[in-house]
Amino acid sequence: MRFLICDLGNTRTKIALYNDDLLIKQAILNENNPDAFARLICSSGFNHTDAAIVSSVSHDTTSFVERITAGRVITLTEHTLLPLINEYKTPSTLGNDRIAGAIGGAALYPGNDILVIDLGTAITYDFVEKGKIYKGGGISPGINMRFKSLNAFTMRLPLLTPSAEAPLIGTTTSGAIGSGVMNGCRAEVSGIIEAYRLLYPKIKIILTGGDLIYFEKMLKNNIFANPNLIIWGLKQILTYNLEK
Structure with missing residues (x-):
């Protein structure tokens, strides 16, 4: 089909x-x-x-x-049948991309604890327990949102765009902004991953989203990249409903 x-x-x-x-x-x-x-x-x-x-x-x-x-x-709505148990307490506010990514990850690694990190407009963290139960996660501003916020809420800071390379020590204002945003995002993601690993040592980590290219150096130690994860998750939801 x-x-x-x-x-x-x-x-x-x-x-x-x-x-x-x-x-x-x-x-x-x-x-x-x-x-x-x-x-x-x-x-x-x-x-x-x-x-x-x-x-x-x-x-x-x-x-x-x-x-x-x-x-x-x-x-896809909050009422659509899903191939896992959704324990999110406010399903009406749960983004479609978040639940689709979680389902896509669970389909790739059945029976495993899964953390899906979607690096897009926002950075979202979504956890599936043992491949069967969606528990929730976290949401923080994405890279471009952080750059735009610094420009919008200050008088003199320029609007910058993402860069794959950012020095740790910015020697200009633009360099300092790039360092703070890019290295700050990577440090956040790394810290969240380590926090989950302390609780779930065998957890599978999957990165996806439009800003994935800025996190490629993190792809090691059982951290995987899948740019089509949400599409794959939507496909799982579709076939699950067709079988009902």
């Missing part, structure tokens, strides 16, 4: 096409715009699918996807 996976996030839209479990095509839009989404679907061969899932933080695109899909279309 051909499965269409649509993930419309805060600042980026990702579309993927699976033939059963094989990812055969994907595309990314650096915006969340329903018209651009529809044009991409129709012009890039993502139509004529057997089933689909839509995850969107804002726009309702389900009706459009239903018109181009032969079978069932799932819209």
